[in-house]
Amino acid sequence: MSAAILNIADECMRREGLRVMKRIGLKIAILAIVASAVPAWAGESGSASIRNCTWCHGTSGQGYMVAPRLAGQRPQYIAEQLRSLREHTRDNPFSRQYMWGAVAALGPREARDLAIYFAALHPKAANDGNRDLADRGRTIYLEGIPEANIVSCYACHGPNAEGVRGIPRLGGLAYFYLKGRLEQWGEGYHSERDSPMPMVATHLGPDEIEALASYLSFVK
Numbered sequence: 001m002s003a004a005i006l007n008i009a010d011e012c013m014r015r016e017g018l019r020v021m022k023r024i025g026l027k028i029a030i031l032a033i034v035a036s037a038v039p040a041w042a043g044e045s046g047s048a049s050i051r052n053c054t055w056c057h058g059t060s061g062q063g064y065m066v067a068p069r070l071a072g073q074r075p076q077y078i079a080e081q082l083r084s085l086r087e088h089t090r091d092n093p094f095s096r097q098y099m100w101g102a103v104a105a106l107g108p109r110e111a112r113d114l115a116i117y118f119a120a121l122h123p124k125a126a127n128d129g130n131r132d133l134a135d136r137g138r139t140i141y142l143e144g145i146p147e148a149n150i151v152s153c154y155a156c157h158g159p160n161a162e163g164v165r166g167i168p169r170l171g172g173l174a175y176f177y178l179k180g181r182l183e184q185w186g187e188g189y190h191s192e193r194d195s196p197m198p199m200v201a202t203h204l205g206p207d208e209i210e211a212l213a214s215y216l217s218f219v220k
């Protein structure tokens, strides 16, 4: 829990640029976050309690079955996806089936509070890909395959697949989730209007998708 709290503070500092804040100030900031978050979760709509999410997304948001890990995900990305899911822009099958209903009554403030909460939880790697494909996946991740028009992922998702600002962390997400997302963009499903991902994914074949999803599932 203390690690989670430090992560909240860390994220908070990065977001607000309050780099000079000392430890004592952090504690106050943490209390402020907790205090401002509670009324929203206990608010009248009552739909946004953490348990409504962890019921599917697993204990501490670590992911469960088809619901992806939320722990450690970029807060801007989580908030943006919640908006896309609410507006039905993100229209792939599991999103329709599970998430459209789950966020139907979620206001922007609750969405933001939940995004900050889940982003601050420590992520654990799923480690469920094919180990034999991980090296190849790593090479594609870092270098792309220029002759096949496959771009490197590294430039946008970061050297260790940790994400940056609104670009999601990929490291340690579950193999089947990553594979599904990469396949679905190639099949014409979309999540963001101006997302580069449908274009990126169109060039990936089944072998590249398996290798990338395997590699990423092991990244800590």
Ligand code: HEC
Residues within 6 Å of the ligand: 047, 048, 052, 053, 054, 055, 056, 057, 066, 067, 068, 069, 070, 073, 078, 079, 081, 082, 092, 094, 095, 098, 099, 102, 103, 106, 114, 168, 180
């Ligand atoms: C009934 C089960 C269910 C519930 C309840 C649920 N989710 Fe989900 N959620 C899913 C599934 C399944 C997906 C994966 C959709 C896909 O494959 O694209 C998902 C996807 C997401 C994503 C996209 C993650 C990513 O990496 O792109 C976010 C963010 C999310 N859920 C947040 C929440 C929050 C916050 C709540 C609580 C308000 C919640 N979910 C409640 C099942 C659920």
Ligand code: HEC
Residues within 6 Å of the ligand: 068, 141, 151, 152, 153, 154, 155, 156, 157, 166, 167, 168, 169, 170, 173, 178, 181, 182, 191, 192, 195, 196, 197, 200, 212
């Ligand atoms: C030009 C920048 C850019 C490049 C290059 C890029 N991505 Fe992305 N990626 C994004 C953005 C922005 C999003 C979030 C928008 C969205 O989901 O549509 C995203 C989302 C994703 C997601 C969804 C994660 C989740 O939690 O659902 C996956 C998986 C992904 N990218 C994999 C890759 C892989 C693999 C590569 C390399 C082959 C790659 N990306 C290259 C910008 C990029």
